[in-house]
Amino acid sequence: MSDFDQMGIVVDWVDACRKGDLATLLDLYADDARVECMCNGERHYRGRRELETYWGPRLSTFSSAGFGLEEINPVPHGIDLEYSVAGSLRIHASFRFSPEGKIYSTLCEPAEQSPHADGAC
Template identity: 75%
Template sequence: MSDFDQMGVVVDWVDACRTGDLTMLLDLYADDAQVECTCNGTQHYHRGRRELESYWGSRLSAYLAAGFGLEEIEPAPDGVDLEYSVAGALRIHASFRFSPEGKIYSTLCTPSRQNAHEGCAC
């Protein structure tokens, strides 16, 4: 187990998403971090700060406008698992893994249980 607060890092991630703070969000990631997203039926990979900035920039604006909600957060064997909602209904599951320095090294986003009329847009 690492000597940093993994749950605290994810709570900071949630706070950055809720406030639309892209700089804060990016600062939580390691320089060579990656995001893998399979929410729209296609697998997308993003690696490094520049790609993550492009990936999260438009999403944070949408989250801020629609509303971002924390649904569930729990420790996982290798990190932290999070479920969040956008606009009160759209559910996304994110798994976070960390570098030894306490930065997010990887995030895997997948669709979670959805309302029948909604899809995933992470």
């Protein structure tokens, strides 16, 4: 069992995404964190600079198109989240954490889509 609130960290992540707050979002990640995005082919990002490059444009889209929390669940080694962008594009994200209570890795991939969804996370 961890000494920190994994669910709370993911809720903070959701709040930062809704607000388009890149600095807060990046502060939730460990310095050597990685993001693996499977939404438009497999892409890997590691470390704060690469995560900033990945998240910057996406946060702009989230804040203008709308970002919705669909499901959030604890799993044996972290938290799984499903969110929507623009009310229809659904993304599944799996979060794993460092012992210090920072997000160490995020894997995102398309979730089951509504008939009108397109695109990328």
